[in-house]
Amino acid sequence: xxxxxxxxxxxxxxxxxxxxxxxxxxxxxxxxxxxxxxxxxxxxxxxxxxxxxxxxxxxxxxxxxxxxxxxxxxxxxxxxxxxxxxxxxxxxxxxxxxxxxxxxxxxxxxxxxxxxxxxxxxxxxxxxxxxxxxxxxxxxxxxxxxxxxxxxx
Amino acid sequence: xxxxxxxxxxxxxxxxxxxxxxxxxxxxxxxxxxxxxxxxxxxxxxxxxxxxxxxxxxxxxxxxxxxxxxxxxxxxxxxxxxxxxxxxxxxxxxxxxxxxxxxxxxxxxxxxxxxxxxxxxxxxxxxxxxxxxxxxxxxxxxxxxxxxxxxxx
DNA sequence: TTCAAGGTTTAGAACATTCTGAACCTTGAG
DNA sequence: CTCAAGGTTCAGAATGTTCTAAACCTTGAA
Numbered sequence: 001x002x003x004x005x006x007x008x009x010x011x012x013x014x015x016x017x018x019x020x021x022x023x024x025x026x027x028x029x030x031x032x033x034x035x036x037x038x039x040x041x042x043x044x045x046x047x048x049x050x051x052x053x054x055x056x057x058x059x060x061x062x063x064x065x066x067x068x069x070x071x072x073x074x075x076x077x078x079x080x081x082x083x084x085x086x087x088x089x090x091x092x093x094x095x096x097x098x099x100x101x102x103x104x105x106x107x108x109x110x111x112x113x114x115x116x117x118x119x120x121x122x123x124x125x126x127x128x129x130x131x132x133x134x135x136x137x138x139x140x141x142x143x144x145x146x147x148x149x150x151x152x153x
Numbered sequence: 154x155x156x157x158x159x160x161x162x163x164x165x166x167x168x169x170x171x172x173x174x175x176x177x178x179x180x181x182x183x184x185x186x187x188x189x190x191x192x193x194x195x196x197x198x199x200x201x202x203x204x205x206x207x208x209x210x211x212x213x214x215x216x217x218x219x220x221x222x223x224x225x226x227x228x229x230x231x232x233x234x235x236x237x238x239x240x241x242x243x244x245x246x247x248x249x250x251x252x253x254x255x256x257x258x259x260x261x262x263x264x265x266x267x268x269x270x271x272x273x274x275x276x277x278x279x280x281x282x283x284x285x286x287x288x289x290x291x292x293x294x295x296x297x298x299x300x301x302x303x304x305x306x
Numbered sequence: 307t308t309c310a311a312g313g314t315t316t317a318g319a320a321c322a323t324t325c326t327g328a329a330c331c332t333t334g335a336g
Numbered sequence: 337c338t339c340a341a342g343g344t345t346c347a348g349a350a351t352g353t354t355c356t357a358a359a360c361c362t363t364g365a366a
Contacts, residue, residue, distance in 0.1 A: 134299045
């Protein structure tokens with residue numbers, strides 16, 4: 001068993017963590033690597049070599065991450081190939097309030113089915129709906145506050 | 154193709170939504186049903202009949218949901234079998250800040266690997282870490298605020 | 307223009323998850 | 337005690353996901 005560089009090991013571990021959040025392991029490794037690699041922008045070939053994944057996985061993964069806005073393509077004049085780096089705000093996008101919106105919508109649809117907020121048996125849906133509606137509105141404000149406070153200092 | 158009652162259809166749709174958040178479809182259907190069913194507490198047999206799932210899926214699903222704290226067992230004196238109902242705060246638990254904690258920890262481990270907050274190339278990790286640390290602290294406060302405001306009125 | 311490196315696509319092998327059906331256990335009514 | 341309804345467990349079929357390898361396409365240096 002050959003020894004593993006700490007950077008490589010970190011990418012492996014990130015793969016595990018991100019898998020537990022619904023991302024394919026290989027793509028999680030890409031994210032982990034792009035979080036700590038030096039230099040920050042690397043070609044697909046370099047990443048392939050660093051992580052021991054197939055070219056196919058790296059290509060597919062980078063495209064997916066790019067689509068999700070987590071990774072950007074970077075031109076490196078004078079060097080062959082395409083380079084990728086983590087988007088500056090990459091994992092902050094994953095905080096997404098979309099999930100809360102989805103839940104709130106599901107509760108609203110439930111309220112329709114049972115006959116509105118005041119129908120008998122609607123408490124379950126009403127309470128849950130109100131909670132998610134609150135978070136849905138307040139979480140973006142919270143994030144905005146973070147950026148405001150951070151920007152000032 | 155036989156017509157589907159709106160309640161049953163709602164459970165089916167909830168199954169789809171919750172699947173997209175990483176829950177098995179059958180378990181999502183259980184949650185959907187328990188959100189709108191009347192009466193609110195039902196036996197496994199009733200749920201099995203209502204949703205057309207196997208006894209095995211219903212039994213396993215209810216156990217899992219119970220373990221996750223989303224569903225409670227209820228005694229119904231005089232009636233056969235075990236009854237289940239949605240936990241009052243069921244889906245509010247799913248708001249969990251555990252995810253943010255996990256991310257923050259991953260970033261901290263990354264900072265260790267690259268040599269600390271001030272190491273070259275550590276900005277990526279540092280910015281992400283600070284963001285998640287902020288949400289990790291503030292989201293529980295936000296939830297607490299919701300309950301306080303809600304409790305007063 | 308040629309060629310090699312880099313990147314993309316895709317079929318399918320390897321793997322993991324989900325769900326059911328059937329055997330089994332438990333409980334309470336009669 | 338007996339029996340039937342309710343519940344649990346588990347092996348395996350059905351399904352879905354992930355990853356690779358190999359064929360293919362693209363690009364730029366010489």
